[in-house]
Amino acid sequence: MNWKKPLAWLTLCSILLLCFPAATQAASGDKKVRLPDFPVLINGQALDNAKLKYPFFVYKDITYLPLTWEYTRALAISLSFDQDKGLQLGMGGGQLSGRFIGWKKEAFRPDLSGSNPRNRAYTATMPDFPVTISNNYIDNGSEPFPLLEWNDVTYLPLTWKYAHDMLGLELVWDETKGLNVIGGQQQVLGAIYYDDADYLYMYPELVTEPGRGGLKVKKSLEETPVWMTEEETGELRKRVEELERKNAGEPVSLETKDGGLYYLELRLLTKEQITVSPGEAGMAEIRGLKGTRFELPSGITLVSVEKTKAYNTGHSLYEYRTFLILRKEVSEIKELRQPLDRIIANDDGSFWLVSNGVDLIRGKLLAGSRRIALLDAKGNVRLANEALSESGIVVPGVSTPGLKDLLTDDGKLLIYRSGISNDGNFTPQDTQGYYWLDTGFNVSKADALFVLAKEESSPDRPSLNKSVYMGSDRKFYLLRTKNNTIFNYSDNKTGRWYDDELLATQ
Incomplete structure (x- = not known):
């Protein structure tokens, strides 16, 4: 089928399924390609290249990705074709939504209806339509690794420029496992907030099943992260908050009198500093004045004050002051008008x-x-x-x-x-x-x-x-907030998990 032929009879689904057919005439002659002699994976899933309807190819030692519906959706590559603008590729295609209870990750199911003998000669051609990747026009005829066509499907060279820089894919090479092309991943692992002798405890970036709270990951990074229940997560958070309170000082009572704010008869803030002008925009009011004390061995006491100013818009403004008390003399540490951690x-x-x-x-x-x-x-x-x-x-x-x-x-x-x-x-x-x-x-x-x-x-x-x-x-644990990866920098160990390992699939 030719893009220049009438397309009125095609449904949108058919267009996406077929991706984009080849041009009627090769622009720069045939290109000899070969099947890779190493394994290829998509998001950690090994592919049987001999049985793929559209196999991966190698041209000039660069691996080529077939831009079919299954691959572009799995890797979150957006694809469109216009009679005038030609082929347009970009980031963000595929099933990327899913921040709600009940959502399921779409499983990647490659078409295995092909037969690709290794001893067969394979020939690809050059497309004759314009190509744009992430709004960058590609002079395909001048590229050392051009996009190619085979069996009415366009193939993308997985160079660093195209795959990583323009389409946001991750390319991982392993001498044993081969080439792993990673993209279209839901980020499930969030910030690490606590650890013990055995586990790292993490916030989730999304939860799609009821009753789930946070995640815990074995420090060996050799096991799949485990979901914790909301109850388990709540109990852990209580312990963490208690430890954080010990590090962040002791809550103390502050007294308002004579128009000012006092701590043990020592004035910290004046009347003007704890009141709001009646004409202030947003009908602001002082909603809270909280104090935290740090007793230092040198005889110095630090008192931190958090002032909450609330507005009728529903927003609040927080102001912080820290005061140093030495022999009943009070002075403000003006360099730190923010919370002490x-x-x-x-x-x-x-x-x-x-x-x-x-x-x-x-x-x-x-x-x-x-x-x-x-x-x-x-x-x-x-x-x-x-x-x-x-x-x-x-x-x-x-x-x-x-x-x-x-x-x-x-x-x-x-x-x-x-x-x-x-x-x-x-x-x-x-x-x-x-x-x-x-x-x-x-x-x-x-x-x-x-x-x-x-x-x-x-x-x-x-x-x-x-x-x-x-x-x-x-030890330093680096969360790579793309593709659910944790790197133990101190021990040079990496744990990587795919979103279909952490989420329900359909």
Whole structure:
């Protein structure tokens, strides 16, 4: 069948099933292709290339993917054909929806009605229609690895440029297992929030069956993740929250009197700071004033205040103030107008004050709010972000409930620098990565974590607070939030699971 012939009698289903037929005349002569002499997999599912109706081919040592309905849907490749624009490929085809109870993943079922003897000669041709991939026009005749046609189906060369960069596919080569082409995966594994001696515990990105809560993954990464019930997940979350409360200070009562906010007769905020102007937009009101106390061995007390301002639109604004109390004298630590997540004691009597940032909405952090300050025994505070000119500094392990000792034996703290300046303009600089920090604000690069830092700065990576988890065993677990993969960086082990292993299929 020719695309130039009338198509009125074809239904949409028939068009998709047939994909796009070959052109009437090869534009640049025939191309000799061969069957691969290695296994080929789609999303971990091994294919019998000898029986495929449309087998994989190799041309100039590059594997070619047949763009049929089954393959494009399984790999989430969008495909369309226009008489004038020709073939158009892009990301996002296939069955990608599914964030609701009762949804089932569509199983990949290749057509095995073919017969492809290895000793047979196979010839492909060049298409004569335009090709566009992710809005990029492809000069197919000039490409070293052009798209080809065989038995009325167009074949895509699985080069890194086409497969990875333009179509978002992952290509994994194994000497034994062969070539694994991965795409169209539902992300099921979410952030790691807790670990014990045996398991990593993770939030799910989606739940499609009732009664399921989180997931637990064996630290060996050799077993399929296990779904936990909502009850099991709830009990675990209670334990985690208790550990987090111990790390994040002790709740204390604050008193409002004489128009101000007081802690043990010491005024923290004035009347103006805890009231709202009657004319303020949104009919705002102060909905809550909560206090948290940190008692330090040096005799210093820190009190953190969370003020909630609610609006009639249903939104709330949170403001944070931290106060230092020494010999009944109160002073505000203005460098940390945000929640304190952990206080780390140093041998010299000083303390690191660590904040993971201000969460604006749904995990989106306020730029420049990931901060570390050093508090000395006399109550003096110095902000590491200013000393290092770094807008964002993260302390790996601060959010790990079971990790108590965050310092090395020689008293250094591991930090991750954002590589964005603290000059108010958020200028990119060549500092992104992991470093060792001492109390004199001297830094040295953590060379052993260079590869981890490089992957973290990759455009494929999500933000650090969602992807890297430093376990209670002090090992680094990297969640690759594409294709359900966990990488134990410390032991160089990888666990990969396909969504049909974690979800019900149809």
